[in-house]
Amino acid sequence: xxxxxxxxxxxxxxxxxxxxxxYKTGDVPYRDVTRQTLxxxxxxxxxxxxxxxxxxxxxxxxxxxxxxxxxxxxxxxxGRGRVMLGDRSYEIAPFDCVYVSxxxxxxxxxxxxxxxxxxxxxxxxxxxxxxxx
Amino acid sequence: xxxxxxxxxxxxxxxxxxxxxxYKTGDVPYRDVTRQTLxxxxxxxxxxxxxxxxxxxxxxxxxxxxxxxxxxxxxxxxGRGRVMLGDRSYEIAPFDCVYVSxxxxxxxxxxxxxxxxxxxxxxxxxxxxxxxx
Numbered sequence: 001x002x003x004x005x006x007x008x009x010x011x012x013x014x015x016x017x018x019x020x021x022x023y024k025t026g027d028v029p030y031r032d033v034t035r036q037t038l039x040x041x042x043x044x045x046x047x048x049x050x051x052x053x054x055x056x057x058x059x060x061x062x063x064x065x066x067x068x069x070x071x072x073x074x075x076x077x078x079g080r081g082r083v084m085l086g087d088r089s090y091e092i093a094p095f096d097c098v099y100v101s102x103x104x105x106x107x108x109x110x111x112x113x114x115x116x117x118x119x120x121x122x123x124x125x126x127x128x129x130x131x132x133x
Numbered sequence: 134x135x136x137x138x139x140x141x142x143x144x145x146x147x148x149x150x151x152x153x154x155x156y157k158t159g160d161v162p163y164r165d166v167t168r169q170t171l172x173x174x175x176x177x178x179x180x181x182x183x184x185x186x187x188x189x190x191x192x193x194x195x196x197x198x199x200x201x202x203x204x205x206x207x208x209x210x211x212g213r214g215r216v217m218l219g220d221r222s223y224e225i226a227p228f229d230c231v232y233v234s235x236x237x238x239x240x241x242x243x244x245x246x247x248x249x250x251x252x253x254x255x256x257x258x259x260x261x262x263x264x265x266x
Contacts, residue, residue: 005218005237008230010209015230038230039206039254046235049256050183052206073172073185075252076143077210077228085138095210097141097148097171102179104138119208121172121254123182 004044013056013078013117018042023055024064028131032061032110040124051124056117057081057110065107070126072100078117082109092116105132137177146189146211146250151175156188157197161264165194165243173257184257189250190214190243198240203259205233211250215242225249238265 008015015038023033033055040051056078057063065084074083076096083092084107085100091111092098098118100106110116141148148171156166166188173184189211190196198217207216209229216225217240218233224244225231231251233239243249 002234003219003237004232004234005221005239006232007216007218007223007225008232010226010228010230013228015228038208039232042232045232046204048183048204048206050181050206050254052208052230052254071179071181073181073183073254075171075185075208075210077208083140085140086136088138090140092140093143095143095146097143097185099137099139099141099172099175099178101135101137104136106138119252121183121185121206 004046008038028064030062030064032058033063049124050121052119052121054117054119056115057108058115059110059113062109063107064129065105065132066129067103067105067132068127068129069102070123071102072098072106073121074098074100074118076116076118079110079114080112081116082111083107137179141171161197163195163197165191166196182257183254185252185254187250187252189248190241191248192243192246195242196240197262198238198265199262200236200238200265201260201262202235203256204235205231206254207231207233207251209249209251212243212247213245214249215244
């Protein structure tokens, strides 16, 4: 048996050995968002069917308004924000959960004085987003 | 398009509309553990490939010592504890992440004065656990 089990230590919304990346590459509209892939795609892990990422949006920042066929499972762990889901919108705070249904336009915004941070789990094999101008 | 998107409001480590269940049924060894299924299996959701559950272990309690072929992706969100991974063991605290590799015996214990709470995501279709006596 090949034991690749591990603990990723947390410190200040960073994790041991997990790089902080730009949210997206390319010319798409967003502001002040970073991405850290925590579990499911790291070197040495067996492939999961899913990937757990941590996104952080600085105060005043926002994610791309987009839609896709894969659903999102989100758990907020830091800060305050607002999520748009289709034509509805909701205030969110730690540890609210958000389910984004396939095909529904969605966008996250940080509305407080500290960053909005959330875990977002997705299927490992998934369609790409359609950006909504 | 059928928009089943939703926000599950958090309050006191309970979530709107999410029942608190016993951790396991049957005659298996564990103490003071509850389970709440947050995302991925609720009525009205499209099926994900994965399920996000929240487990809470009361002070002095522990989960079953077990192994299985599906991996675990764990993020601690409350309390202090210790996780056994094969023949290793680690202290864990919010927001440490734990990857449990396929086939590796594992057990969680709450070691502080408050409950140990963690998110645990698994493949929706998965093998059952082998309990280690």
